[in-house]
Amino acid sequence: MTGTRVADLTVQLGRTIALTNVTVAFSSGVTAVVGANGSGKSTLLRCMAGLVRPHAGSVHVAGHSLATPDGRRAARAALGYLSQRTDFPGSYTVREALRYGAWLHRVPRAERESTVRDAVERFALTDHQVAELRTLSGGTRQRVYIALASIHRPSVLMLDEPSVGLDLAQRHALREVIHRASQDSTVVVTTHDIDDLVSMADRLVVLAEGVVVFNGTVTELDATGDRSNVERQVRTLMTGAQVA
Numbered sequence: 001m002t003g004t005r006v007a008d009l010t011v012q013l014g015r016t017i018a019l020t021n022v023t024v025a026f027s028s029g030v031t032a033v034v035g036a037n038g039s040g041k042s043t044l045l046r047c048m049a050g051l052v053r054p055h056a057g058s059v060h061v062a063g064h065s066l067a068t069p070d071g072r073r074a075a076r077a078a079l080g081y082l083s084q085r086t087d088f089p090g091s092y093t094v095r096e097a098l099r100y101g102a103w104l105h106r107v108p109r110a111e112r113e114s115t116v117r118d119a120v121e122r123f124a125l126t127d128h129q130v131a132e133l134r135t136l137s138g139g140t141r142q143r144v145y146i147a148l149a150s151i152h153r154p155s156v157l158m159l160d161e162p163s164v165g166l167d168l169a170q171r172h173a174l175r176e177v178i179h180r181a182s183q184d185s186t187v188v189v190t191t192h193d194i195d196d197l198v199s200m201a202d203r204l205v206v207l208a209e210g211v212v213v214f215n216g217t218v219t220e221l222d223a224t225g226d227r228s229n230v231e232r233q234v235r236t237l238m239t240g241a242q243v244a
């Protein structure tokens with residue numbers, strides 16, 4: 001079964017309508033979800049992770065509907081999710097954290113060590129294996145967190161603002177990591193960074209006040225692919241206006 005999509009999704013949180021009739025099908029590669037603060041980006045990811053129950057509409061993750069317990073179980077196994085608030089005890093070493101992640105994601109005991117070795121390699125963590133998380137730079141720690149979210153090789157990987165707090169070089173390195181992850185998984189990433197869109201995203205979903213105002217490729221948005229043109233278009237869309 002394939003297909004990661006939300007259809008006619010409406011989510012109310014307290015008195016706020018966080019998402020209204022959102023319909024998006026996520027294809028392979030990297031989809032960036034952008035929007036102003038409070039536009040509903042995190043809510044969309046939280047809904048797809050099964051952490052927020054929609055008021056109306058449907059969610060499918062890798063073909064599994066979140067409407068039934070069996071579907072939710074299957075979707076959870078197919079999904080990797082890095083929340084904006086991910087934190088991990090700083091006294092864990094990278095290896096210990098990854099071992100814990102493998103257990104958490106129900107990797108069979110016999111496969112855990114090879115799974116950890118594989119993640120260390122995939123995410124270029126060889127030199128940091130025995131370092132405690134609290135001693136790592138923000139960029140390396142974020143790489144560990146992405147390794148944790150994708151240790152079970154999920155078919156869908158959702159990353160909520162992974163580049164926040166990173167410097168330019170770290171953002172650049174992170175894009176490489178995300179690009180590599182997208183070879184195994186459908187990646188959905190929320191970001192405020194226009195460079196992320198131009199250099200990393202295959203597709204772009206723009207939200208304004210909980211409504212999808214654009215869903216397409218960066219080239220469809222702006223054929224020149226020029227950074228400042230794309231930025232202007234996205235900024236305009238984020239205010240809820242239609243791009244000419």
Ligand SMILES: Nc1ncnc2c1ncn2[C@@H]1O[C@H](COP(=O)(O)OP(=O)(O)OP(=O)(O)O)[C@@H](O)[C@H]1O
Binds near residue numbers: 015016039040
């Ligand atoms: N638990 C909650 N209870 C009530 N309202 C909420 C709750 N969580 C979020 N909201 C509201 O829902 C709307 C969407 O929030 P959400 O966090 O999804 O936006 P966002 O685009 O991810 O923002 P940011 O870029 O600041 O992370 C906002 O108006 C927010 O204030």
